[in-house]
Amino acid sequence: MTPSSSTYAVERHGAVPFWRDIRVIRVIAQIVFVIVVLAIGAWLLDNYRNWLAERNLTFSFRFLRLEASFDLAEGIPFKPTDSYARAFLVGVVNTLRVASVGIVLATLLGLVAGVARLSRNWLVSHIASVYIELIRNTPLLVQLFFLYFAVILKLPKLKTGDEITAITLPGPTYLSNRGLAMPWPRPSESFGAWWPFILAALVVALVLWILRARGVQRTGRPSFNFLWIVVAFLVIPAVGWLIVPGSPLVLDVPVIKGLKARGGTILSPEFVALTLGLVVYTGAFIAEVVRAGILAVPKGQTEAARAQGFTEMQILRLIVLPQALRVIIPPLISQYLNLTKNSSLAIGIGFLDLYAVSNTMLNQSGRVVEVFLMIMAAYLSMSLSISLIMNIVNRRIQIVER
Amino acid sequence: MTTTAEKPPATEVGVLGWLKKNLFSTWYDALLTIGSLAFIYWVLRGVIEWALVKATFSTEPGICKKARAAAAAAGETAGACWSVVITNIKVFMIGRYPGEEVWRIWASLGIVAVLAALTWWVWRAEAMREKRRWVVIGWLLSFPVITILLRGFSEESRVLPLVPTDLWSGLLLTFVLAIVGIVASFPLGVLLALGRRSTLPALKVFCTMYIELIRGVPLISVLFMSQLLLPIFLPPQMRLGTVLRALVGMTLFSAAYSAENVRGGLAAIPIGQYEAAKAVGLNDVLMMALIILPQAIQKVIPAIVGQFISLFKDTSLVVIIGLLDLLGVAKAVTGQTEYIGLQKEVYLFAALIYFICSYAMSYSSRRLEVAMGVGER
Numbered sequence: 200m201t202p203s204s205s206t207y208a209v210e211r212h213g214a215v216p217f218w219r220d221i222r223v224i225r226v227i228a229q230i231v232f233v234i235v236v237l238a239i240g241a242w243l244l245d246n247y248r249n250w251l252a253e254r255n256l257t258f259s260f261r262f263l264r265l266e267a268s269f270d271l272a273e274g275i276p277f278k279p280t281d282s283y284a285r286a287f288l289v290g291v292v293n294t295l296r297v298a299s300v301g302i303v304l305a306t307l308l309g310l311v312a313g314v315a316r317l318s319r320n321w322l323v324s325h326i327a328s329v330y331i332e333l334i335r336n337t338p339l340l341v342q343l344f345f346l347y348f349a350v351i352l353k354l355p356k357l358k359t360g361d362e363i364t365a366i367t368l369p370g371p372t373y374l375s376n377r378g379l380a381m382p383w384p385r386p387s388e389s390f391g392a393w394w395p396f397i398l399a400a401l402v403v404a405l406v407l408w409i410l411r412a413r414g415v416q417r418t419g420r421p422s423f424n425f426l427w428i429v430v431a432f433l434v435i436p437a438v439g440w441l442i443v444p445g446s447p448l449v450l451d452v453p454v455i456k457g458l459k460a461r462g463g464t465i466l467s468p469e470f471v472a473l474t475l476g477l478v479v480y481t482g483a484f485i486a487e488v489v490r491a492g493i494l495a496v497p498k499g500q501t502e503a504a505r506a507q508g509f510t511e512m513q514i515l516r517l518i519v520l521p522q523a524l525r526v527i528i529p530p531l532i533s534q535y536l537n538l539t540k541n542s543s544l545a546i547g548i549g550f551l552d553l554y555a556v557s558n559t560m561l562n563q564s565g566r567v568v569e570v571f572l573m574i575m576a577a578y579l580s581m582s583l584s585i586s587l588i589m590n591i592v593n594r595r596i597q598i599v600e601r
Numbered sequence: 602m603t604t605t606a607e608k609p610p611a612t613e614v615g616v617l618g619w620l621k622k623n624l625f626s627t628w629y630d631a632l633l634t635i636g637s638l639a640f641i642y643w644v645l646r647g648v649i650e651w652a653l654v655k656a657t658f659s660t661e662p663g664i665c666k667k668a669r670a671a672a673a674a675a676g677e678t679a680g681a682c683w684s685v686v687i688t689n690i691k692v693f694m695i696g697r698y699p700g701e702e703v704w705r706i707w708a709s710l711g712i713v714a715v716l717a718a719l720t721w722w723v724w725r726a727e728a729m730r731e732k733r734r735w736v737v738i739g740w741l742l743s744f745p746v747i748t749i750l751l752r753g754f755s756e757e758s759r760v761l762p763l764v765p766t767d768l769w770s771g772l773l774l775t776f777v778l779a780i781v782g783i784v785a786s787f788p789l790g791v792l793l794a795l796g797r798r799s800t801l802p803a804l805k806v807f808c809t810m811y812i813e814l815i816r817g818v819p820l821i822s823v824l825f826m827s828q829l830l831l832p833i834f835l836p837p838q839m840r841l842g843t844v845l846r847a848l849v850g851m852t853l854f855s856a857a858y859s860a861e862n863v864r865g866g867l868a869a870i871p872i873g874q875y876e877a878a879k880a881v882g883l884n885d886v887l888m889m890a891l892i893i894l895p896q897a898i899q900k901v902i903p904a905i906v907g908q909f910i911s912l913f914k915d916t917s918l919v920v921i922i923g924l925l926d927l928l929g930v931a932k933a934v935t936g937q938t939e940y941i942g943l944q945k946e947v948y949l950f951a952a953l954i955y956f957i958c959s960y961a962m963s964y965s966s967r968r969l970e971v972a973m974g975v976g977e978r
Contacts (some may be wrong), residue, residue: 229803236807243834250833320630321623322637336959337952338914340921341928345952348935349944540819547921554821567829574822575814582817 247568254565262564263287269559273467273551283560290556291577297470297552298539298581301477305538306531308478309485316490327486334483340544342480347472347548352376363455373453373460378468380453380460393447396439404432469550473542481538488534492527493519524596532589536582543578553577655680660687665943685943686950689934693950696770696930702753702762706773709747716743744784751777766844770925772954774844778916778926782851783859783909789852790859791898795889797860798867808860815857821918824850828922847919855912862904866897906966910959917955927951 217223251257263284271277271286274293315327334342355364357375365375372381407428414422440447453463496519504518545552554574561570613621624634657668657680665682672679686693695706716739723729723736751769753761769777796808815823827850831841841849870893878888917928925933931951935944 225801229801232801232807233803246834246836249836318633319623319626320633320637322641323633326637326641332960333956336910336914336956336963338917338928338955340917341948341952341955344928344932345945345948349948353945543819543821544918544921546821554819558825561829567833571822571826571830574825575818578818578822579814 256565258568260569262566262569265564267560267563269563271551271556273470283564286556286560287553287573287577290551290553293551293556294539294542294545294553294577294581297474297477297542297545297550301474301481301538301542302535304474304478305481305485305534308482309534310489312482312486313489313493316486317493331483331486334480335487339476339480339541340547343472343476343544343548346476347469351378351468351472357460358455358458365455371453373455376468377460379466379471381463381466382450382452383464384448385451387445387447387449389443389445390447392443393436393439396436396443400432400435403435404428407431467550469545469548472548473545473550473552477538477541480541481534484534484537485531488527488530489523491530492523495526496522521596528589528593528596532586532593535585535589539581539585540578650680651678652681657682657684658687660684662939665940669942681946682943683946685934685940685946692771692934693927693930693954694772696774696925697768698770698773699764699768702764705750705753705761705764709750712743712747712750716740765842767842769844771930772927774919774924774926774929775913775916777844778848778851778919779909779913781848782855782912782916783905785848785852786855786859787905789856791863791894793856793860794863794867797864812857812860815854816861820854820915821921823854824918824922826850827853843922843924847922847924851912851916855908858908859905862901862908863897865904866899866901867893869900870896903966903970906962906969910962910966913959913962914955927954 264282266280267283267286268279269286270279271289274289274296277285277289312327312330315323316331318324318327354374354376355366357363357365357373357377363373365373365377367373370382372379407423411421411423411425411428414420451463453460453465455461500518500522501514504514509518542552543554546555546558549555557570557574561567564570625631655672655677657664661684664684668682669679691700695703698706716736719739720736723732750761751764752766753763756763793808793812796804797812799805799808824847827846828843831846831849835841874892874896875888878892883891916926919926920929920932923929928951931947934940935947940947
């Protein structure tokens with residue numbers, strides 16, 4: 200009897216020794232890898248345990264409840280009797296403040312610089328490219344040092360004798376080596392009666408938006424002009440403003456009393472330097488992203504739109520931008536992430552961000568590993584949430600392939 | 602009847618035509634141009650007046666204070682005082698590296714220059730293809746040679762006395778950090794990239810976690826880890842100097858970014874290359890080493906140059922952990938009492954050096970990309 204081909208194959212297969220069986224090798228390779236990683240990890244942990252034992256310490260986060268006994272003069276209120284946990288929170292809030300203001304302003308600057316770089320005006324496009332090249336080719340920390348030590352700290356004093364020597368802008372806004380003091384709207388007693396109007400305006404605008412989108416879906420053209428939504432959104436709060444007794448928002452104006460400015464919003468010199476530095480730096484990178492995005496839209500698209508009689512504004516709004524955004528969003532996300540991570544350079548100029556506060560906590564408590572884990576966790580969760588939000592946006596605007 | 606073509610109007614050609622087309626094509630274009638001109642005038646006038654016209658270049662001690670006092674007396678703003686840069690130029694370049702051993706730095710630069718010239722010469726001519734391997738070996742050898750040259754053997758050695766790495770500072774340290782960071786991180790990055798693309802789940806999960814973890818946190822926290830956590834997690838007999846620890850941090854950080862670059866290159870290799878390699882009977886290791894990686898790495902050279910430039914700029918962060926790189930030296934100089942108040946001059950000079958280096962690198966990498974035909978298909 201001759202063996203059929205299948206039994207032959209089985210026999211052949213059975214003849215392969217297990218150390219040459221790819222499935223076995225794969226499993227063994229992974230087991231070896233895991234063992235090596237675990238062994239290294241155990242060795243490191245063992246060293247750590249010895250280090251702890253020498254100092255009579257244990258790994259725990261209980262120190263977070265202890266009194267911090269240092270002062271933090273930036274951000275939400277903090278006094279030395281507050282806990283370490285509260286100090287860390289102050290740091291996180293300060294980082295978020297810088298990052299959120301920075302992201303908004305850097306996007307605007309980047310958009311302007313990116314469009315200017317593509318301008319048909321020779322001078323404008325060259326000014327933009329000098330800005331982009333200068334900023335992109337020098338380290339951020341050098342720029343921050345320059346801004347803080349050589350520019351902001353060299354600004355005139357707020358007051359020399361009895362005379363106000365700060366740079367005074369209309370508002371009044373005072374710019375001095377003590378930072379920036381500017382007017383800021385604050386809610387008054389009647390704000391509680393006014394905010395329902397804002398809510399109503401939001402709801403009405405949303406309903407109108409949906410109605411308009413339905414109209415587009417049903418008939419192919421919007422049932423009314425987009426302007427109506429804007430009008431509704433503005434008119435309702437305005438009516439509320441008139442109905443509510445007194446004005447719900449009062450403009451709080453900074454006043455110089457003694458040697459300090461009070462009232463309004465006062466931004467510390469460190470905050471101004473850090474935010475400005477991050478905005479200028481990231482703006483240059485965003486400009487390149489924007490430029491690449493606009494250039495990625497084929498010229499034929501603009502020409503075809505023009506041939507169909509779109510106006511220049513419509514071409515930009517309906518044809519170029521939606522397509523450019525698809526290219527722009529992913530690298531834009533990574534620029535936002537970079538800005539957030541770069542805000543950790545705050546420690547170089549003494550702004551009390553997450554990293555700088557953690558550094559103080561660590562020097563004070565000696566809890567190196569615990570504080571390090573907290574820093575990592577905080578930055579990772581910020582990174583992850585930014586990429587999550589932006590990925591959702593990205594999915595909304597990508598082409599739906601059919 | 603002959604028709605002669607009419608000459609184009611004077612406003613369409615030549616200087617006037619260029620001006621009209623590029624600066625004054627519409628009324629708002631003209632407004633923009635005038636605004637830009639005013640802006641340029643304002644900036645240039647301020648900069649030139651401060652940096653050149655009113656500036657002091659003399660290196661006489663105490664001249665800066667005199668110049669500033671004179672300006673204040675005249676009710677004017679003082680100009681720059683460049684003596685701080687001129688007197689400290691050596692400090693900026695090599696910092697605390699001992700003065701009598703400077704020849705070693707020149708020798709190292711010489712080795713690099715010779716190798717660079719050889720590379721250019723050998724790569725230019727197709728006939729020299731055979732010799733390329735020797736140049737590559739030369740580059741690989743230059744690394745330990747320069748390390749020994751800069752560091753020396755031991756304190757007693759008469760030929761090359763020891764210069765501890767903690768004395769390396771200034772621009773020298775900036776370059777050492779950046780070059781070691783990129784070179785040492787590259788093999789690690791290749792391994793991580795292969796691991797991330799591996800079909801073995803344990804390997805893949807580990808490598809992906811490492812890469813995403815490092816990329817999600819700022820460099821400064823990794824440097825911090827290398828400074829404070831390394832001594833804790835390593836036994837007491839494995840103590841490293843501050844500079845070495847910073848190098849470890851740089852390498853670990855940079856490896857994650859190298860890995861992503863290499864992964865990009867790997868993704869760009871068509872599957873046919875894998876299949877062909879398997880078909881001629883190569884096993885997985887040989888396939889990767891001989892067929893896939895060489896092509897992938899060639900594809901990502903521009904990305905690696907870009908990474909090197911950003912790493913070069915990022916080395917300035919070591920100031921925060923107390924190292925004296927170019928920026929660290931600059932900061933230390935501004936802290937000296939005789940140079941008080943000269944931050945503008947010092948930081949501008951540091952920025953200028955960083956700018957020259959990284960602009961030169963990015964310019965030549967763009968030229969290289971064009972020469973190699975990267976991005977053209």
